[in-house]
Amino acid sequence: xxxxxxxxxxxxxxxxxxxxxxxxxxxxxxxxxxxxxxxxxxxxxxxxxxxxxxxxxxxxxxxxxxxxxxxxxxxxxxxxxxxxxxxxxxxxxxxxxxxxxxxxxxxxxxxxxxxxxxxxxxxxxx
Numbered sequence: 001x002x003x004x005x006x007x008x009x010x011x012x013x014x015x016x017x018x019x020x021x022x023x024x025x026x027x028x029x030x031x032x033x034x035x036x037x038x039x040x041x042x043x044x045x046x047x048x049x050x051x052x053x054x055x056x057x058x059x060x061x062x063x064x065x066x067x068x069x070x071x072x073x074x075x076x077x078x079x080x081x082x083x084x085x086x087x088x089x090x091x092x093x094x095x096x097x098x099x100x101x102x103x104x105x106x107x108x109x110x111x112x113x114x115x116x117x118x119x120x121x122x123x124x125x126x
Contacts, residue, residue: 001039001041001042001047001048001051001099002035002039002040002041002047002053002096002097003041003042003043003044003047003053004041004042004043004044005044005054006053006054006074006087006096006097007039009054009074009075009087010032010035010087010096011036012074013032013087013093014028014032014036016088017029017032017088024090024109027090027109027111028088028090031090031094031107035097048099049121049123050099050100050101050121051097051098051099051121052072052095052096052098052121053072053097053123054072054096055071055073055123056121056122056123057069057070057072058070058085058095058119058121058122059119059121060095060116060117060118061116061117061119062114062116063114063115064117067119070083070085071083071085072084072085072087072092072095073085073087074086074087074088090106090108090109091106091116094107094116095116095118098118099118100118100120101117101118101119102118103115103117103118104116
């Protein structure tokens with residue numbers, strides 16, 4: 001599930017990645033394209049509290065290792081944080097739209113796969 005704002009930003013990320021056209025950016029464009037193809041789109045205020053959306057802080061674990069956290073961001077609004085997760089990265093693109101408790105494949109830049117589990121989501125308060 002994605003918000004309308006996240007959907008628009010994913011389209012921007014795809015367009016930027018397609019300009020590079022090879023390697024990790026090409027994989028990112030394909031990953032985001034598939035996410036757009038299969039995700040339900042909802043109004044920004046209608047996204048479930050357990051679904052990772054732009055601006056939310058997520059706690060996740062890769063390969064069941066130590067949990068890590070970061071705030072999902074699309075542009076530069078959280079770039080100052082040293083634990084920001086850009087949705088225009090393979091990890092951020094995987095986490096956006098996931099629900100707490102779910103897991104899935106995490107594509108690496110070298111083409112290998114790892115596994116990521118979303119442990120919790122905290123919404124930014126306006």
